[in-house]
Amino acid sequence: MRPNSIVAAxxxxxxxxxxxxxxxxxxxxxxxxxxxxxxxxxxxxxxxAAPTYDALGYASWYGSESGNRTANGEQFRPGxxxxxxxxxxxxxxxxxxxxxxxxxxxxxxxDRGPFAQGRIIDLSRGAAEQLGIxxxxxxxxxxxxVEPSEKDRERLRKGKPAASLERVSERELQRLRxxxxxxxx
Numbered sequence: 001m002r003p004n005s006i007v008a009a010x011x012x013x014x015x016x017x018x019x020x021x022x023x024x025x026x027x028x029x030x031x032x033x034x035x036x037x038x039x040x041x042x043x044x045x046x047x048x049a050a051p052t053y054d055a056l057g058y059a060s061w062y063g064s065e066s067g068n069r070t071a072n073g074e075q076f077r078p079g080x081x082x083x084x085x086x087x088x089x090x091x092x093x094x095x096x097x098x099x100x101x102x103x104x105x106x107x108x109x110x111d112r113g114p115f116a117q118g119r120i121i122d123l124s125r126g127a128a129e130q131l132g133i134x135x136x137x138x139x140x141x142x143x144x145x146v147e148p149s150e151k152d153r154e155r156l157r158k159g160k161p162a163a164s165l166e167r168v169s170e171r172e173l174q175r176l177r178x179x180x181x182x183x184x185x
Contacts, residue, residue, distance in 0.1 A: 025073030027110075027157045033072060034089045040115045045086045053088060054144040055120050056180045059096065061134060062113070063125030070111035080159035081105065081130060084113035084122040085143075093148050093156070095165070096121065098131050099140040099176055102167035105130050106148050108156040130161055140180055 037046045063078035070076050072090035083094070092109040107127050114122035121143050125134065133139040152162035168176075 022075075024069060024075040027074050029091055029153060029157070032089045032091065035071075038112075043115070045112075047087045047089065050088055050145060052145065053094070054142070056099075056140070056142050056176060056183070057120030058118050058138050059121045059123055059128075059131075059133065059141040059143070060114055060116065060119050060138040061123040061125055061128035063128075072110050074110050076111065076124075077159060078125040080124055081107055081127045081156055081161050082111065082124045083107045083109045083127055084111035085109045085120070086112060086115070088145065093146050093153065094121070094143050095146045096123070096127070096131060097142040097168055097176075098133055099142065099173060099180065101132055102170070102173050103132050104165040104168060106146060106152055106156065106162040106165070108153075126159075140177070142176055 034049060035047045037044055039045070062084070068076045070082075070090075071084070076082075083096070085092070085094070088094070088109050090110055090112075094107055094109055095104055096107050097104045105127065107121075107123065109121075111122070114120075119138070121141065123131065123133070128134040131139075131141075133141075148156075148162055155162055
């Protein structure tokens with residue numbers, strides 16, 4: 001083999017070895033995927049664009065799936081500020097508000113779930129810690145779709161939290177708590 005061929009072969013081998021077993025999609029905001037309807041445990045979910053998504057319900061968190069592939073092909077990293085949702089496009093950004101404290105964060109949705117009745121979002125361990133609900137396991141939340149600044153998007157794509165948001169007022173929290181209580185009757 002000629003020296004140039006040896007170098008080319010070595011570069012090719014190193015390039016391929018970096019990909020072995022690691023066919024994850026790069027963390028990016030494009031393409032956005034809505035995806036087809038799917039059925040899990042007898043329940044059918046129909047993904048949709050939902051630009052005005054705003055819902056009250058319960059959040060849980062997950063974190064033991066480290067290294068697994070998310071529904072949009074990215075590597076799941078439990079410490080990052082990400083989440084799973086059954087029907088929102090992937091990726092989507094949402095603001096999650098804990099109804100017990102009024103604490104709010106922006107989260108990047110890049111996976112599907114939760115598939116437990118009554119849950120509207122599954123937060124990564126990092127997101128649950130940032131929101132202050134990790135110790136509880138699950139909590140009442142408001143989830144609404146947002147369009148964060150490019151700076152916040154970039155931070156979230158790198159696994160860092162977005163800029164801090166002010167807590168929701170006690171008056172607004174009382175209104176949201178009353179609404180969620182009325183839907184549980």
